[in-house]
Amino acid sequence: MELQRNKIAMVSPSHNAYSETFIQAQKNGLNGTIYYYYGGVLPLYLEGYGKLMLPSISWVVKIKRKLGFKTFNADETAFMQSLKKNKIQVILAQYGPTADRLVKICKKINIPLITHFHGYDASIKVVIENCNNYRDVFAYSTYVIAVSVAMQEKLIQLGCPKEKVLYNPCGPHPSFVEMQPAFSEPAFIGLGRFVDKKAPYYTILAFSQVLQQYPQALLIIGGKGELYEVCHNLIRYLKIENSVVLPGILTQEQFKNYLSTSLAFVQHSVTALSGDQEGTPVAVLEASAAGLPVLATFHVGIPDVIIDGETGLLVAEHDVSAMAEKMKLLLGNRELAMQLGKKGKERIKNNFTMERHLGKIDILINKVIKKNE
Structure with a gap:
């Protein structure tokens, strides 16, 4: 009997950016079934399936919006429905701003989050400020990945609990x-x-x-x-x-x-x-x-x-x-x-091998899924 594979949503703003070989390596090398969502910090597409379908909005939601109640918009709802349909067990968010945009969605449907920082997202002042210094990201993420020692220290200084931050640089092909x-x-x-x-x-x-x-x-x-x-x-x-x-x-x-x-x-x-x-x-x-x-x-x-x-x-x-x-x-x-x-x-x-880099992420994913079962 074949063992059931982990179902992982990897979310990244870009599809196949030439400079993001590290993301492509994760997409193709992690254990489990990878659903690759892309098209902005709030993804609009799922690789292999195209644009996420926008569901019809019920009259109840329309009335709530008119009355000023906070509701999820059509794109957010389409993303959530896709996550549910594909029975996603964990989200791996590429870059801090992506995670910041997805936190409320993860909370709504109780999907754990791993946030992977890469560079600009942990260093550009205005990016960090626009994400409220990642307070929600640090609070909700089960794990946070930093690709340098200095980045790890910076994230801790910003308020991320030390026990959540893992130093895990990429490896070459x-x-x-x-x-x-x-x-x-x-x-x-x-x-x-x-x-x-x-x-x-x-x-x-x-x-x-x-x-x-x-x-x-x-x-x-x-x-x-x-x-x-x-x-x-x-x-x-x-x-x-x-x-x-x-x-x-x-x-x-x-x-x-x-x-x-x-x-x-x-x-x-x-x-x-x-x-x-x-x-x-x-x-x-x-x-x-x-x-x-x-x-x-x-x-x-x-x-x-x-x-x-x-x-x-x-x-x-x-x-x-x-x-x-x-x-x-x-x-x-x-x-x-x-x-x-x-x-x-x-x-x-x-x-600094790719095998070691991917192996550490696999361990985190397995821990998160097991904890959330």
Whole structure:
């Protein structure tokens, strides 16, 4: 007799955002039957079924609304009906604002909630304030997942009970660990959205200093975002078009191809004026798993993964000159790059696997369902 699988609703604002590989990994790798709801902090769609059907509103509800009583709107009711129809046992909410929007629905139909924070949702001041500092989320969620030590501490400071918060960084796809980079090109590869907290312009400015000593060096930064054109213009202004490539969004295989020949992965993450911060960047995990040294900043979750001087090289946020010097150090010492990369691969294999990441979430889901039975 086949054992009954857990029925899990995963709720995320986006469907298949290219930068959210961690969510796709959870959707496809967690144990149980996953119902993937998306289309905003209040989901409007269920993957594989399309738009949630809006139920007809009874005359009783219409009268209550006219009299000022608080009732659930059509979209909320459609979502609740879908949860009931599919006999959902627990909701895994991706991002704090999603959880904040769903708390009252979870309460209404008595479905437990696990909230997964990722980065901006635990750092941008206005986002946190708009969610009432997550008071309802912390009170109702059975567990809260943080992807960095700093984020875990921040959530506790905001008022989340310490015993609810679990530190669980993502892991790279296992195929990255299988890679053996050749270190055959004097190239640096970066990958990520072109947004304020990634500060791709700092990486470009640092690299422009490197070219004065190593004119044969190459910089590739994959991704798109609101700073993409700004960075294109900066490259043009610095007259380094032949040395810097911005190929746009990269597939996993394209990223691997760059990793296989490059000298190091580079990313100059900073805290944006809005407060926006990284969680633990998946590209950093992937590059280190592949065996490349990571050149980055002492920023939130990055030092949790990358040990300065042992598995990579870290500099202070905004210190462009220091990043340039670290690039030069690796260009002048290929053996050092290989040594750092080798130790990085071992650290990822021992501490940051996708299997471990998914296993911890599976344990939480099982605990929640068992407790709610």
